[in-house]
Amino acid sequence: MRQLVVLLWTALLLAQAQPLRLVDATGQEIAVASTERIVSLDMTSTEILFALGAGPKVVARDGSSVYPPEAQKLPVVGLMAFPYVVDNILAQNPTVVVGKVGLKPDDLAAQLKARGVPYVQVPAEPGVEPTKARIRLLAKLVGQVERGEALVAALERDLAQLKPSSAVLRGVFMYMRGPSMVFICGRSSNTAGLIELVGAKNAADWDECRPSSPELLAQLNPDFVVVLQSGLGSVGGLEGFLRLPGVAQTQAGQAHRVIAVADGLSAAGGPRLGKAAQALHRAIFEHSGFVEVNEP
DSSP: OHHHHHHHHHHHHHHHHSOEEEEOTTSOEEEESOOSSEEEOSHHHHHHHHHTTOGGGEEEBOTTOOOSGGGGGSOBOOOTTSOOOHHHHHTTOOSEEEEETTOSSTTHHHHHHHTTOOEEEEOOOOSHHHHHHHHHHHHHHTTOHHHHHHHHHHHHHHHHTOOOOOOOOEEEEEEESSTTOEEEEOTTSHHHHHHHHTTOEESOOSSSEEEOOHHHHHHHOOSEEEEEHHHHHHTTHHHHHHTSTTTTTSHHHHHTOEEEEOHHHHTOOSTTHHHHHHHHHHHHHSOOSOEEEOOO
């Protein structure tokens, strides 16, 4: 009997010593020995990890990770819009790093691997299915598969509450960081993806973000424009936005159909995607003029 207990105990210890192996969004099998110190390199991954109850394991974040509010207390290792400096990440002594596919530099995964740190990459695409995949992958990483499925189920319930609209409205997402940095973003943007998700038409029928111009705005002539609240502030609020070249001449500009979305909610690609879609749906189809959409 004693020998059986010893064998079972030994087997348990060996099982615990084996690294977790999972296939990430790049198709690579990643071995993770510990998730005790996680560095998250994008805002969506950070939000999902906290929603899964793994917030205490997250030791650092990127600068865009502002939700939930407690994440703002963590050290910042860089911004996901710019190339990361690997030494800044390693200074946090991570046991694993997570981030969306496509973060820079291009050899980020190779650099981390060379330093002995596993890098788990989640899908970067906007949309419902990539969001579910992100939740499930990170749930497996932190050993919270059931909790992950509960988050997916809640997301599906939220999306099921969207009411179809017979109105055909065309909108664009404009990303701004001051009057000299104004872009119209296409399908690859989470915020632009929300426009399609709620039943409106994204007039920007391309993938990337393109510099705005009077000619481009005249060509698109959107019924409404979605902006980030911080971006709107950077151009002087609604009045400053309407003074940007070409804006006042559009249908949206003439009707002041500007929807200012909270920064964290606008990029929702995690558990709050359904809530974000509901809020944007109401702003587009149930309101007129200028609307602010805040955190739920």
